[in-house]
Amino acid sequence: MTTVEAIYEGGVFKPVAPVALPERQRVRLRFEPVAADETLAWLERMRDAREALRAECGTFPDSTPDIAEDRLRDV
DSSP: OOOOOEEEETTEEEESSOOOOOTTOOOOOOOOOOOHHHHHHHHHHHHHHHHHHHHHHOOOOOSHHHHHHHHHHTO
């Protein structure tokens, strides 16, 4: 059995990471709410990962206008 973290939003469960399943694969879900402190720890790990990427690759844009502007610089 595989455990997948997801967020329930708008009537749909959205995985927080990629899932190795074919499209339209039927699955059975069991619910285990994640405590707020676990969510905060996950967010902190994601911040650390983002900072590590930034340190390795330099800054990267955070919004669509910034992405468009960044792409124009490469032309």
